[in-house]
Amino acid sequence: MPANNNFITFVVDGQLFGVPATEVMELTRFHELTRVPLAPPAVAGLINLRGQVVTAVDMRRRLELRPRPEGQQPMNVVLRREDVLVSLLVDQVGEVIALDDSTFEPVPDTLRGIARELVRGIHKLPCRLLLLLDPSKVIAGLAVGPRRQSLANPAV
Amino acid sequence: MEQMEEILVDFLVEAGENLDRLDQDLVRLEQSPDDKKIIGNVFRALHTIKGSSGFFAFKRLEKVAHAGESLLGKIRDGKLTLNADMVTTLLTTLDRLREIVRGVEGAKAEPGGDDAGLISALHALAEGKTVEVAKRGAPVAPPALTPPARVTAPAPASANLDSFLRDFLAESHENLDALDRAFVSLEQTPADRAQLSNVFRTLHTLKGSSGFFGFGRLEKVAHAAESLLGKLRTGELQLNGAMTTTLLETVDGIRETLKHIELTGQESAKDFSATIGVLNQLAEGKALTAPAVEKKVATVAPTPNPLTPALSPAGGEGEKAQAAPASQPSAAGSTVRVDVALLDKLMNLVGELVLARNRLLPFAVNHENAAFTSATQRLDGITTELQERVMKTRMQPINHVWSKFPRLVRDLSTQCGKQVNLVMEGTDTELDRTLLDAIKDPLTHLVRNCVDHGIESPDARVAAGKPAAGRLLLRAYHESGLVVIEISDDGAGINLTRVRQKAVEKGFLKSEDAARLTDRQATDLIFLPGFSTAESTTSVSGRGVGMDVVKTNVESSGGSIELSTVLGAGTTLRLKIPLTLAIVPALFVGCGGERFAIAQTSLLELVRLDPSQNESRIEDVSGAPVCRLRGKLLPLVFLKRELQLEPRAGDCQSPAPAQPVTIVVLQSEGHRFGLVVDEVHDTEEIVVKPVGALLKGIPAFAGATILGNGSVALILDIAGLAVMSGVAAKLRERQPVADAPAPLVANPDEKSLLLFHMGGVEHMAILLDLVTRLEKFPRTRIERSGGREVLQYDGGIMPLVRVADFVEGCRATVDSADTLDVVVHHAKQQAVGLVVGQIKDIVTATLRVTDAPRQRGLLGSTVVNDQITGVLDVPAILRAAHLEDATPKLMPIIAAKN
The missing domain is CATH 1.20.120.160 (HPT domain)
Known part of the structure; x- marks a missing residue:
């Protein structure tokens, strides 16, 4: 099986998701977060990953799911995209699995909401479904545009 | 290969x-x-x-x-x-x-x-003929300044030979070094046969290889030396001091020739005949006559490197190599070319080391073990020194960028038919190479501008009483942790009237607003996108980056740019660039439970306001919080409000008069303001890390850093905060007050003020100079004409202006009283009645322009009887009233800038 068909799986709010293993730099335990004021809600904050500052995205909030229960620490799935590091905060990291097209299906019409935008397709695993996330879309929607440049001049 | x-x-x-x-x-x-x-x-x-x-x-x-x-x-x-x-x-x-x-x-x-x-x-x-030199019509684009690209070359046809040559050179250098040592040791033990044989063989090898490569001169000199050695080896001759000296000099000569071959692939023109003559003489057993030695010493000894004139500068080191005394070994021996990426990586690692050190230090303080403490201190010292040294490796003299300018200026001035003398001062001023890269393009653009637009044609200059050749001065120097680069010319200067006109033509602002601009503000217009006063785009300018891009580039490197100009006398641009971006001293402040870093370059002072003392409290100028700092008003920005941090009980979410507040007084790009924070922590050297593409759009943050405890802290972008909070925009609007053309505030001496109260704003004033009469009119006398309120007054019709409608923060007055207090003002010949709330008093006060944010309809504010009092901007109110358009003055500029 070629390596590029490997997927890192993780669980967010009971649902199994996967991202291509080639996009994942590493999986780490929880790091202390520094909150970023004015950032979009899905940006949980910044973490220190061995001296690099990494933006952490709370996947529960990104997928517009229920907030993580108090006291439950998320795990980091760190993605490297064109030298930019982004960490996805997930509930639990699963195994690395190899998949091929035989189990793949495009996004069903019944999938609603934000997930529909972020999910590339679905793999039918023997016992559960794996939603294949498009990392670029997960990240793209978050970039902060020029905003609120001047209070004195709100019309601009 | x-x-x-x-x-x-x-x-x-x-x-x-x-x-x-x-x-x-x-x-x-x-x-x-x-x-x-x-x-x-x-x-x-x-x-x-x-x-x-x-x-x-x-x-x-x-x-x-x-x-x-x-x-x-x-x-x-x-x-x-x-x-x-x-x-x-x-x-x-x-x-x-x-x-x-x-x-x-x-x-x-x-x-x-x-x-x-x-x-x-x-x-x-x-051959001395004249040649029709084509005007260099197409300007030479400044060479794309690419760093030396790593090239993988297919082997040229001669590759095999070249690698032989290289082997030969390397081997010969080793041999020569061995010879040096051998000759010196032979001087001690002249009869050491084994050593003599070694030397003989070595010289023989050298001779043979030189012959193979066709280096005839080398071959001959090696041959002569070999002959002498042959006789020494067989014992026919005894080695003496003169021989050793001559042989050592021969080795030096050969070494120089080899270096030349290394550089150019060719043997130098060095003529060894004198040396060969001496060698032969010695080999024939003739004792050298004293004059011969003398002579030899005279010709060879003073220049142990006789080939220097024929050698090229060893490249690379520019001035340094040129300036280096000829007797020094070539620059190649003392310098190493290092890939810039490696230096950057090294810098990152040092940054990490600094952070790791910062984490370790607190342990040492609390630790009882003296050995651990002293080891930590040692580590601390070494880290600091390492950091300084590595920073130093990244520093380059500004000449790296400037060295292109003499050529650029010459080409441009020839092309424009101008005469320009370029003077460069402080060429060895050093700054971080990243910054050097960042300012290269802006500087080039500015220099182009100076030649193309700044300096006039020789005729025009002579007509203006200036020397025909213009002077373009580039100056660089260090000043309080910054590198200042000045580009000044003695050219025509910028016609600010023309700038104002252009701004109006381009629709950036209205003509009356343009007229109000101070010169300083007018020069700022030049930095607007799409702004150019050039009558036509020439081939020189009118392409590439504009001044707005220059400004953006400079500011994105943490620098700033100022322009000052005197019409007819020239223009000076001043760029201020930080020495380095990587490691900066910063102050940590706390707000809403978070820690934020503020770069110390923008920090002026720390102030704690205790409301129990009367003269220090937060006051409100129509919704804009200010405080008085040594008699001047300081606009305040509440960090918690700007960052939308949730308020906690007791926090200074809004100017709570009872609470003491901590104010960090900051200055950025000419904006001075106070940042209200919860607490002030320590200062620390921080390593600036990019916040990542995701958060680039938030103007409040310049980056992030990692604290001693390993957590991440955000670095506040002071300029960004100033813009976000509106302080920047308000200060921009305020500036006309500073030297407004109106007689109002031009003179900071004492002025008589008429005080009055008006809806919503307690303390207002108008300059008494502008007041013709004070009148009370019964409300019933008001009539309407042409859509506005008028009164019959003094045999004519006097329009009424309800001032409250034109002053920001005032409520429109509801006429409750039967009479109106009206200030009669004459605008040119026309009397105008200004309806003010309630006239209170006339006072004499020193009218000072304050730092308060400017509000619509107000010139600014001043302190009268310990009260902050807004002073009416009567001309502006009248304009607004007549135009029925009260658009804030520089709105279009702000829009364009954002």
């Missing part, structure tokens, strides 16, 4: 450097055509290029360089005098060479092309 690639890369780097140097030298030479030293430099640089090109079999390069060299040779020998045509042709030659070198860089082989025209022009000039 790999060696070959390295040689080629070195050649390309060196050729590039030589060409850049030639540019400068030729331009300098034009100023002082008789400077033998420069002519020599130029000649040698061209010669080196020729030699190396020959070595690599780059025929085009070789031929062009050769033709240039011949011309220069004649100039050097005084057979020809350098003239402008020659300089132009030589510069064209350089461009051609550069083009070919770039071709080699890209394609790894010499690009095709015909140089016959150029070569024949060079030859014709060398």
